[in-house]
Amino acid sequence: MATQEQILHYAWKYQLYAEPEWTTTDGEQLRVITPGIHNTDAGPDFFNAKVQLDDITWVGNVEIHGRSSDWLRHGHDTNPAYDSVILHVVGEADTPIRRTDGSLIPQVVVRVPERVVRSIDWLLSREQAVPCIDRLSGLDDRLLYGWLSALVGERLKRKTNDIFRRLERTHNDWNETFYITLSRNFGFGTNSDAFEWLASGLPFKYICKQRHSTVQIEALLFGQAGMLSDTRDDAYYRTLQREYHFLRTKYSLRPIDAHLFKNFRTRPLNFPHLRVAQLASVWAHNDTLFSEILEDPSADRLCRCFDVPLSAYWNTHFHFDYPSPPHKSTLGPAAARLMLINTVVPILYAYGLQKNVPEYCERAERLLDSLPPERNAVIRPFTEAGIRARNASDSQALLQLRREYCEPKRCLSCRIAFGLIKHSLA
Incomplete structure (x- = not known):
């Protein structure tokens, strides 16, 4: 099962929340212009977000937690790296939160549609090596092959890095x-x-x-x-x-x-x-x-x-x-x-x-x-589900998808899962 913070993070990144506008815990009208860029390193969760609070547009970082008090539990109130946060996105607002200089940070409680929560929980609770295998038929070709193109790039990068390490040795x-x-x-x-x-x-x-x-x-x-x-x-x-x-x-x-x-x-x-x-x-x-x-x-x-x-x-x-x-x-x-x-x-x-x-x-x-696509047990479930590997580039992408996303249950980083979750809202 996904944690509340994981679900909030996913909903914020892909703007899958229910309300187009909110009121912050302090009563300000909030409109999200851009959610920001997902940060995969240390520091706030999203960089360079743009939001409008009442009549003022703010550009800065966004942090996401299940509860407001997680801000204090993680020590962000004493960490200057979080002073650039302009908005705290939470599932439950249980305490005000502040920067290191004592200034209050606006907070908003985000409600994620129940259908999104159910879809995420369904994906992460599946025991199959490819959790969404039963729902792949009819997947939009543009989404699928765009994702495969990105995946083969990931796989080439990984193999290239291995070669560079050998080259150094x-x-x-x-x-x-x-x-x-x-x-x-x-x-x-x-x-x-x-x-x-x-x-x-x-x-x-x-x-x-x-x-x-x-x-x-x-x-x-x-x-x-x-x-x-x-x-x-x-x-x-x-x-x-x-x-x-x-x-x-x-x-x-x-x-x-x-x-x-x-x-x-x-x-x-x-x-x-x-x-x-x-x-x-x-x-x-x-x-x-x-x-x-x-x-x-x-x-x-x-x-x-x-x-x-x-x-x-x-x-x-x-x-x-x-x-x-x-x-x-x-x-x-x-x-x-x-x-x-x-x-x-x-x-x-x-x-x-x-x-x-x-x-x-x-x-x-x-x-x-x-080159023609590879044929092996790793790729076979996708083929049986109707996904056609047109060449070796596609089959390498499917290997990357299976090994790096499906098997480690990284569904929330997968574009196919996003397409399925988005479809659940239609």
């Missing part, structure tokens, strides 16, 4: 940053952290030095993943083990623990051994991949960079333990497109921002728009 080395980002995404969620640890402990320059030998690249990656520490009667395995022993000594490497990689409840095609083999094959076939990406190849060309053949061993194995029936071992077109969505697009976008070259950001956005 690699001392502004874009090739190394790209290599670590790509490696992480070969973990496909379940093993993303382990793949990032693997790449962080194996500098890209050592991959480059062995670029003419697929076996040595495989040996470096499998060895650093801690997957070559056993004794096996397998010629391919022993070859990798022998090569890694030499390279580990040569480059003074320390492998990570193989137990960091997870197999439990993982489909064979997503086993970490096969993913390591696929990652090795990418570098064996593309020794200047980051430079190629900057040259603006087509989406099809980029997909072919990732969907490359592996050593024949992996056509009959998913790991080193025992053979399997023959199967396709390459990454596959759908997974290759995920590499474009999760690696190439954010890398291009981050590179454009860091280098102040907007063309790279625009290329990243165009690439995302040109």
Whole structure:
């Protein structure tokens, strides 16, 4: 259930209150011209609001509480940061409130329509991962796709910030940053952290030095993943083990623990051994991949960079333990497109921002728009509810919506929820 303060805050922000005009607790006539800008940091709740009290127009900040006495309980009467407040919005006026100089602050009791309160409580009390899923049919397309456009921007910003943190750790080395980002995404969620640890402990320059030998690249990656520490009667395995022993000594490497990689409840095609083999094959076939990406190849060309053949061993194995029936071992077109969505697009976008070259950001956005939407369990409820993802940009936006708004119950920050609440007043 939402608190009274949350409901008041929401109603004030979106002007969902019942009365067009009020009388303050001191008898002044109040008219709201603009509610102000929502402040997400410390300080008053809304900046630069504009209200008219009797015949005087005031511009300043607005603070919102369930009760007037919360002003005192939160210590605002002794905090100069709240001296700029021109109006105190409350659900119950139980005491006068003052600035640090003792001057009174006008207060108004706001009544939120019962239908708005019920709609908010309904959203926040739902147990579904997508609380409003039953009411999405018939949603206005302008509201929906405008919100999706903003959400994909949020998701790109989050991924860009992750890349900038890696860039700082690699001392502004874009090739190394790209290599670590790509490696992480070969973990496909379940093993993303382990793949990032693997790449962080194996500098890209050592991959480059062995670029003419697929076996040595495989040996470096499998060895650093801690997957070559056993004794096996397998010629391919022993070859990798022998090569890694030499390279580990040569480059003074320390492998990570193989137990960091997870197999439990993982489909064979997503086993970490096969993913390591696929990652090795990418570098064996593309020794200047980051430079190629900057040259603006087509989406099809980029997909072919990732969907490359592996050593024949992996056509009959998913790991080193025992053979399997023959199967396709390459990454596959759908997974290759995920590499474009999760690696190439954010890398291009981050590179454009860091280098102040907007063309790279625009290329990243165009690439995302040109790719088909993802199909997965996170997005499926929206599809079943009638929301059509037109491209990868929309599916990324839906992932952002589900992960950052629906699941943490941030309905009061979601434009879709606002549209549904607003509709309840019609």
